[in-house]
Amino acid sequence: MNRIALGWNSFFEDTYQTVNKKELLPARVRMEHRGSYVLSTGEETYTAELSGKFRFEAEHRDSLPAVGDWVLISPGTDQKAMIHYLFPRKSKFSRKIAGTTTEEQIIVANVDTVFLVNALNQDFSPSRIERYLLMAWESGANPVIVLSKADLCEDIEEKVGALSSMAVGVPIHVVSSATEAGLESLFPYLTEGTTTALLGSSGAGKSTLINKLYGQDIQVVQDIREGDGKGKHTTTSRELIMLPSGGVLIDTPGMRELQLWETDYLSQGFPDIEAFAQQCRFRDCRHDGEPRCAVRNAIDEGVLEERRFENYKKFHRELAFLERQTNKKAQLDEKKKWKKIAGDRTRKHR
Template identity: 45%
Template sequence: MIIDLKTYGLTPDFERAAAGKPHAKLGRVVNQQRNLYRVLTATGELKAQLSGKFRHVATTQTEFPTVGDWVLLTALTSDRAQIQQVLPRRSVLARGSVHQAGQGQLIAANLDTVFICTSLNEEFNVRRLERYLTLAWESRATPVIVLTKMDLCRDLATKMAALETVSVGVETIICSVKEPASLAPLHQYTTPGRTVAFIGSSGVGKSTLINALLGRTELVTRTIRADDDKGRHTTTARQLLQLPTGGLVIDTPGMRELQLYAGNLDQTFGDVAQLATRCRFNDCSHQTEPGCAVRAAVERGELDPQRVVSYQKLQREMSYQDLNARQLEQAKIERMFGGKRAMQQVVRRAKKRR
């Protein structure tokens, strides 16, 4: 069986990155369950584990493969292999580890679009959307807000008004699987070779949406509890699936608790960041300092005070806040490229192509 990996998102950059290792197989991680991976190669799917050298060299969890990664493998048998290397990522979605403070946990890699899902029932929460947007902007993929279950919403205008400030610069799609025509805007992001991921809390309808896009029931779904509008966790493993449109979709487990590992606060809170440039002090905390433009905007009624509180909370929470500039840059290099050496190789290849 021969598989055209370009239909699974292979780009010239990944081909060039793999060219230096002609004896290794190139593949994309399509499924992950703990330390076991399924990797799609040009000659079929392989079950893979990390090589001993990989485990020894890796220093952080963010260097390990995740669904969507392009990797180099050494075949052991006809259907088993060892992962030797993760190729530099175009984008990566990472959250803070629930169990290890200050550590990152990868969600998906090499995405073009991140669909941030929330349902238009009692689960709707603007502050939670700010948190997801902060995570998505940092990934380098394009965030899109997807409001699901519009058939259950009785106050759409009120919720859209609450979302207005948060969603600046981000497309918002309102849909319901009970109204297939409402799903049409999603298709523009699922063209051949492009990869999208659905993220959001448990029970907001991610798996149901993906099933609708697939045109079949691939993923297990459960209805929300009628008594409290809370969702039950259904997806337990990350996987990459090909859509009838030719695009690729990654389903991710619902997140009951979203800890930030890193995030782009300036993009998510552009209004606050712009006002902050007018503060008297560069390191203004927007609390008690004189000449604070952010507080002044709140007092004039031009800025929602809850938005400032959310901004400050996320700023304190992000694990990078205590790192100096050099440590911050090193942490980002490790997350995107797998280390400084890998980044230098990418730079050298780019210079040769000039």
């Protein structure tokens, strides 16, 4: 496989031509594990670490390489390499890191298409798909909804209809890895030089789907649990997989907790609610009992789902909290920076 088949294009070539590091070799991150990386140049595979200078200058977590990133390396012996430079990203799918820390975690980078995989069995969740859609639009990649396990669903048309009204313009594909129905509809996204990431909760069928798209079993698959129909956790880390056809897939672990990172696409995700809100009597209507509230009227008349409106409010609260925490973190970071500068000056003049 050559570099172009691995996803290299004019976006990265233009940067490479302007960076005065021609003695270094471009490579793409296939896997990352506790500070070490598996990279591919398209011809060779290396295990790599960050150079001391790179590590020292990386101010935040998002300054470090993620799966899908392009970097510049100096190859060594025994297929070892050192990472010296991180290319600017053309897209990135991010979330707030799990826990109380306010920090961005990049799930995958430099992706053209995101397959948002959701099973059509008991684990079907429009609210989860709404969340994934917001984050996919923010990433800069093109979202595609893939409804898996169609062989386990008896009301497919109803579920597709529910998603069509909330994901206007987003392609929706119904597939079954068990019967291979609908899989051919995904092949046009997997052409040479393109990168597609599969995102979804545990048990959505991502690993089985990858095996089918690859043409052989390369991912471990486990049966769904009895009772609730949910799949067992299979994928444990993000991994870039090069397809025989020349396209690139990125598999990701199931994420049931997907906290929003900054997004400007709330209006795009909920255009119906935004449109109703414009018709409310009061400009600052909170849609919580005010007179002549068009949003509440739409819910009462069955035009707007209560579930969808509650999800919309939840996203607003989540983003507002994130903004407050981000501003607080920025203030603390600035304080630490000036404290360090003052300390350096004091030591210099001793």
